[in-house]
Amino acid sequence: MPEHFARGLRIVGHRVSNGIWRLGFATRFFVTILARSALSFRRFRGLTFREIYFAGVLSLIIIIVSGLFVGMVLGLQGYETLQKFGSSEAVGTLVALSLTRELGPVVSALLFASRAGSAMTAEIGLMKATEQISAMEMMAVDPIARVIGPRFWGGVLSMPLLAAMFSAVGVFGGYLIAVVVIGVDEGAFWSQMQNSVDFRQDIVNGVIKSVVFGVAVTAIALFEGYDAPPTAEGVSGATTRTVVTSSLAILGLDFVLTAFMFKGI
Amino acid sequence: MENLVEIKDVNFAYDVRPVLKGINMSMARGRIVAIMGLSGCGKTTLLRMIGGALRPVTGTVTVAGHVMNELGQDALYGMRRKMGMLYQFGALFTDLSAFENVAFQIREHTELPEAMIQDLVLMKLNAVGLRGAQHMMPAELSGGMARRVALARAIALDPMLIMYDEPFTGLDPISMGVISNLVRRLNDALGATSIVVTHDVQESLKIVDYVYFMADGVVVAQGTPEEIRNSRAPFVHQFVWGEMDGPMPFHYPGAPYRADLELGVAGA
DSSP, X not given: OHHHHHHHXXXXXXXXXXXXXXXXXXXXXXXXHHHTOHHHHHTIIIIIHHHHHHHTGGGHHHHHHHHHHHHHHHHHHHHHHHGGGTOGGGHHHHHHHIIIIIIHHHHHHHHHIIIIIHHHHHHHHHHHHTTHHHHXXXXXXXXXXXXIXXXXXXXXXXXXXXXXXXXXXXXXXXXXXXXXXXXXOHHHHHHHHHHHOOIIIIIIHHHHHHHHHHHHHHHHHHHHHHHSOSSHHHHHHHHHHHHHHXXXXXXXXXXXXXXXXXXXX | OOEEEEEEEEEEEETTEEEEEEEEEEEXXXXXXXXXXSTTSSHHHHHHHHTTSSOOSEEEEEETTEEGGGOOHHHHHHHHTTEEEEOTTOOOOTTSOHHHHHHHXXXXXXXXXXXXXXXXXXXXXXXXXXXXXXXXXXXXXXXXHHHHHHHHHHTTTOOSEEEEESTTTTOOHHHHHHHHHHHHHHXXXXXXXXXXXXXXXXXXXXXXXXXXXXXXXXXXXXXXXXXXXXXXXXXXXXXXHTOSSSSSOSSOSOSOHHHHTTTTOTTO
16 A cells, blocks of 8 residues: 555656646746747748738638627527516627627637647647758757747737637627627617727726737747657647647636736726 | 867767767868768767757867857857758758748848849759759658758758768668769868768768768777778678678577477476
């Protein structure tokens, strides 16, 4: 029994120390990206703009379709609940606040992690496995500045734009269901929304959330790719870890940010 | 003749596993030097050390008078601009065309006008016979063509030192002959020095000036190709002539055959 206990303890200890090592590496990696970001802005059009296209523009379809459906579901559920209290006109408020404060930043970040984050991890992992990263280093080109930095800033800048797009399309989806299909008064739908959504409290906080999620998802995706063992199995494992870790980070950060932003309401 | 590369008493280990043990080598300017040995004997590690990607635990690696293992990042990158490296499978950037792969280093390190970059890249591609493939993507190139584009990329900035990591691996005989000829011709045309890490004995002995043989992290033999071919050292003889048995035994160490088959064991 003591032997089993000692073995179990060793395994737990190994995992904990391994996790701390990885966290340390990830932190150093993140700081290195920030320190070597000058090239991403000096050659914004040539490098970072391209990454905004790959991370942002190519994610638009999934963001728009998901936003539309989420908004439509909110419209249906909101109307169903609010009409019991005789305030079905407030469905516009419910849809807009849910999207700008929570669902817009969170769901778009989750979608971004699974679509663009996993692609970034796989791309960097494969570049490492096929020695493209080493080749770049041997050509005296810093891969952190040339490859990682533009992808990081491309992801960070794309995320709030995608979240805004998600929320806008979601509001349109809520409008389609509540006003066009169910017949809620259009004037009440929009005016209630306009009166209750505060730019600083709701929109700006939503944007801050999406920027934080963008930083977290992109940094995790790039670190996992850069740290992936240079094998097919290593890259596949890193891609999975990107999606799992990013999703957990988004949900955890969302709670912390919400607690700070809306605690007085 | 002056040495471009000098390796003195180099020791290196991955964690606690020693890979290089007291290595001494020198490569004269203008020469092609081969480093040969079995897989895992430390050849590629040594090449990475010459490029400054790894630092020895003890000893020095000097290139053109600079001790590579003492350079900071800026100085190291400055040295690497004067080096070219051909990787085992080319390591071409898969999102760039053959032309853009060759142009990559020129664009990153120079402010040359586009017209001049165009001319330089076409000259490099022409030197490896692939000017006509300039628009092709790496996925569209055969193994030999990819290796030639990678070679054009390695010489893009007219390096003083060209390193080749297993340049003949996985190539058909024609491609192998083309690559080996290019290694020799480009080295002579550029006035460069080349280091070829390989275990392809017959092909490399045709083109190199000097050979170092490594086994278990030490240099076990060295000499001109002629001396290596005529060497009576058991390991070198087995390696050069591809003999099945010798110092490197055919059978992996294990229990006696009879014991494994349980012959002569009572009741078996």
